[in-house]
Amino acid sequence: MRTYQCRVSGHPLYLENTVCLGCGTPQAYSRAEREIVPVRPEGEREAGRDGGRGASYVDPQGTAWWPCADVALNGCTWLAPADGALCESCALTRTRPNDADLEGLGLYAETERAKRQLLVELDARGVRWVPRTEDPETGLCFDLLSSRAEDVVIGHADGVVTIDLAESHDAYREKVRMRLGEPYRTMLGHLRHETGHYVEGLHVLGDEERTRRVRALFGDDRADYQAEIDRHYAEGPPDGWEASYISEYATMHPYEDFAETFAHFLHISDTLETALEQGLLPAGTDLSGPFGRVVVDVWVPLSIALNQVERSMGKPDLYPFVLAAPVVDKLDLVAELVTS
Secondary structure, eight states: OOOEEOTTTOOEEOTTOSBOTTTOOBEEEETTTTEEEEOOOGGGOOOOTTSSOOOSEEOTTSOEEEEOTTHHHHOOOBEESSTTOOOTTGGGEEEOOOTTOHHHHHHHHHHHHHHHHHHHHHHHHTOOOOBTTTOTTTOBEEEEEOTTTSOOOOEEETTEEEEEGGGGSHHHHHHHHHHHTOSOOOHHHHHHHHHHHHHHHHHTTTOHHHHHHHHHHHOOTTSOHHHHHHHHHHHOSOTTGGGTOSSSGGGSOHHHHHHHHHHHHHHHHHHHHHHHHTTSSOTTOOOOSOHHHHIIIIIHHHHHHHHHHHHHTTOOOSSOOOOOHHHHHHHHHHHHHHTO
């Protein structure tokens, strides 16, 4: 969650800003530049040679960009490559609530906001992904479904991430979290975890050497998935799981362990960069190098401090997890593999 800067006034901007509060200039996010850029509102755009509406923004390479076509539907703040087109984030959504489902559409907008943050994180970390339009068999896409009309199971299969939009509702999500005894549950967390399954398929599975290294730490992913899930829900996590796993959910199957670890890689790396940006870490703190070292030297002390701040307000810990040495090794390997 870095701070951007208005190119007109120099005033601070944040990821979802649509206008600069310093000078009133309309703003939008350019994924091509990874920056928030000033845009021209529709009434001030010069018509193009084809007689259509002029571009909202022209980047330094001379490429024209327009507001995402879903700006009115879900509040999208990204630029799209053509007039009336979807931005790269909204284009990943394969299924959404129908226009008559007003409750579902409200939750859909919040979920799209979290998805845009996820994609900014992946870009910042250098985690490659391929959209479904380029790889129809296993490319990444999202089914954002409303459980108001049907049962929805959050999950991933062959690049398709399925999300229950009800999880954007704070009261519902907290009810589920309490029922399952989880220490942490957010929409962004769901998106990070399920995308972790996709990332493992793209960056690890299919490469013999990478698969061997992951299996050495996470276990053999060829274990029967359904049998392992049934075992988990029947027996619970194994005794002493905290010594080797980041969460109870990670003990289900090596696939889940990898996805949970990937999600925490994003939790930690994004929060560290935000803390550095906001002055919560000493200027010049080194966040490069082996991720395991960063976790031990920087993240653990910071997370303890942040947890204490939360407790001072009578709130639960910000990061309610203990990172044993084998977990740090897993985080280090995931960070290496998905960013190279």
